[in-house]
Amino acid sequence: MRHLYDLRKSELVAWLKERGEPSYRALQLFGWLYQKRVQSFDEMTNLPKKLRQELETEGQTATSEAVLRQVSKIDGTVKFLLRWSDAVTVETVLMRHDYGNSVCVSTQVGCKMGCTFCASTLGGMIRQMTAGEMVEQLLYSQRLLDETNERVSSVVLMGSGEPMDNYDEAMKFIDIINDPSGLNIGQRHITISTVGMVPGIIRLADDGRPITLAVSLHAANDQLRSSMMPVNKAYPLAKLMDACHYYCQKTGRRISFEYALVGGKNDSLDDARELAALIADLPSHVNLIPVNYVPERNYTRTPVEQIDAFAAELRRLGVNATIRREMGHDISAACGQLRAEHAGRL
Structure with a gap:
């Protein structure tokens, strides 16, 4: 069966054309999927009954189920734990801000990057998420x-997961x-985060998409960063900064650097000065993140x-820096925590 959320509109047109359907039928179906957000083909009343029957046997909408849903009593953040037919689970988070509603999407089941402060990597990576499975995460919210x-x-x-590893x-x-003609979420309102996969950063720059790039930095020298983020051994800071410069020059967009503050490890004023020197000539913003407690760390x-x-x-040294507002602190809202907790209870 074909997972319909896996298809771009043009691909949906082609798929239905193979079945003898005109293009406008695909546009109608696309509208039902994303504007009206129905999951039952029976509800798609402007589609011929014969087509609806064919879709029932050849197409799929939802392929996952929500096994847990937690709502923060502090700020209304909602966290879903979703399970697919192969028994894998991933998390997605709906965050409510003054400026709108944001959804955090997982791109892999688990993660192989090995960052020492993250719960997502504890069990390694199990498999990639498809585009349609990412769409499903968003649609729950x-x-x-x-x-x-x-x-x-x-x-x-x-x-x-690491999005650049599932580019x-x-x-x-x-x-x-x-x-x-679907969800119509502007690319300027989409952020992709990477631990520093240099080839992915360069590819994104060459693609020319107006999305926001966030780079997880967390340390400003190779020795410390390699101890926290094994990816730094493959792409040390010199290579990463070269890629960031290329991205800024190619796109004209600034980069958001994510920096998780860990007590006694990377949070001294000397660390701040080293960070400021590293990114001094890059159009950028630093997002400081108080590290989440992970029992295994x-x-x-x-x-x-x-x-x-x-x-x-950082600000004294001319760096645009903010402290991330913690969301869903009472519901295990850090990446991988709810999944790890749920697995531990099974």
């Missing part, structure tokens, strides 16, 4: 928002949700006063 006549306004590919499917997902959170001092030192 959108259907919830439909109940209050709201919409998803932005998407971040910052859930479990083609991630870009296909973006094409599908960006389509004006021995990292501690940096005290609030020290986080403020770190941010102030």
Whole structure:
């Protein structure tokens, strides 16, 4: 069976054309999938009964189920744990901000990058997510928002997995949700995060997509970064910074650098000065993230006063820096935590 959320609109047109259907039928179907967001073919009343019967036997919409849903009592963040027919689970998070609703999407089941502060990598990577499976993650949040006549306004590919390691499917997902006759989420409202996969950064620059690039940095020297992020051994800071310069020059867009503050490891004022020097000539913004406690790791959170001092030192040195507002702190909203907890209970 064909997973219909896996298909761009043009691919849906071609798929139905093979079955003798005119193009407008595909446009109608695309509207049902993304504008009306129905999952039953019987509800698609402007499609001929014969076509609906064929879709029932040859096509699929939802291929996952929500096995857990948690809602933060602090800020209304919603976290879904979704399970597919092969028993794998991934998380997706709906975050409510003053400026709109954002959804964090996972691109892989687990992760093989091995970052020492992240729960997603604890069990390694099991498999890639398809574009359609990413779409399904987003639609769980959108259907919830439909109940209050709201919409998803932005998407971040910052859930479990490394998007650049699943580049083609991630870009296909973006094409599908960006389509004006569907969800119509503008590419400027989409962020893709990477641990520093240099080939992916260069490819993204050459593709010319107006999406936002976020680079997980977390340390400003190779020795410390390699101890926290094994990917740095393959793509050390010199290569990563070259790729970031190329991206900025090619696209004219600034980069968001993610920096998780770990108590006693990368959070001193000297670390702040080293970071400022590393990115001094890049159009960029630094997003400081108080590290989440993961039971399997021995990292501690940096005290609030020290986080403020770190941010102030960056700003004094001319770096645009903000401290990320923590979302869903009471519902295991860090990437991989809910999945790991659920697996531990099975």
